[in-house]
Amino acid sequence: MHRIRVRVVEDALDANNTIARANRADFDRHGVAVVNLMSAPGSGKTTLLERLLGGGIPGKRIGILEGDVQGSLDADRLARLHVPVTQLNTDPGFGGECHLDANMVRSALSEVPLDEIDLLVIENVGNLVCPAEFRVGEDVRAMVWSVTEGEDKPLKYPLMFRTCELVLINKIDLLPHLDADLDRFLENLDLVHPDVPHLLVSAKTGDGVAEWRDWLAALVEERAAVPA
């Protein structure tokens, strides 16, 4: 049984990549830069996005595609900040899909105003395993690791840490109250993804959010410089 299941996953990944390229072509046609934002549940993706959208990125229009198993709690929070937010739920299955794939994103694209935005942030389902396996047509992947989660996580979930272009180290305001060893985390990160950039941030205090904003602004500029 196990061998058959693996084959099905590989076929699904082939189909996924085909659809991801179609999404990519749509994003290119509209000149939209796309970030796939991933993390474990409760790492602070949505709160970081609230911080980002609060100040915005000067001269750039942001849209959000919000992936959740069920409900629209996060989308409701972000829509209050007056940006276009599209909710995508993964729950037609028994317990819901644990990730977004390219086809799910494709099915939502007609609801995303691509001609009115410069940057689309896709907030993936909270999970450190499967979201990393499915490209959705993004330019880059950013992931959030919270300092409360343990320094061993890059070694335990290597694909996620290996396939991202930025690691946001969140909840640094809690460091004085934890035994967390940040140097050890960075050593572990370096073992699975040498030289990946990281930023120290706190969604609670706003520390580091300006640097994340600059990183996103540079991404949008870079995207705009590529001929469609």
Next chain:
Amino acid sequence: MHRIRVRVVEDALDANNTIARANRADFDRHGVAVVNLMSAPGSGKTTLLERLLGGGIPGKRIGILEGDVQGSLDADRLARLHVPVTQLNTDPGFGGECHLDANMVRSALSEVPLDEIDLLVIENVGNLVCPAEFRVGEDVRAMVWSVTEGEDKPLKYPLMFRTCELVLINKIDLLPHLDADLDRFLENLDLVHPDVPHLLVSAKTGDGVAEWRDWLAALVEERAAVPA
């Protein structure tokens, strides 16, 4: 494509339940009580188990089946506490499976000394979605939610919170440093799983671990009272 994928998952769940019953029969034959321990990554499952194994359960022998995508970091930590620990890795696939299923557990059972233990704790892969979909032959499911993860989690990952017999609320030592609203979490929990028992614990300070130990001891007694 999406419809085909859902059908495959349902077939896999049928096969899973058949194998879970076979596992259950093996556990019954050896009079072993089995807990499926689940949570998001970094909620503190392993540290809680270290606390539990440090004191043990008087008169009861504990074994651990440790599920991880890759590596044996957690198994190595727990083996230091002189209990039988079996490591089960889910990484033959591309990024690794994001959960344990009954067949994976079955493939490891020959390495678990069932005749030398009274309680088997299966530490599942850190993930709030798919582990809840796959029975592995357990008596009960316990899940860990950390107070750092946000009060909305029962609403966003309802199947996990709905199908467990105990919720361990961990990292309560951090409550003075967070905006966490425990009453609101308990209200959300009650919406998806009314009257499920919960315990307030801190793997760091040891608070509440005695109550968890009592809960597990009662489970083992109950199991032993059932004729094989």
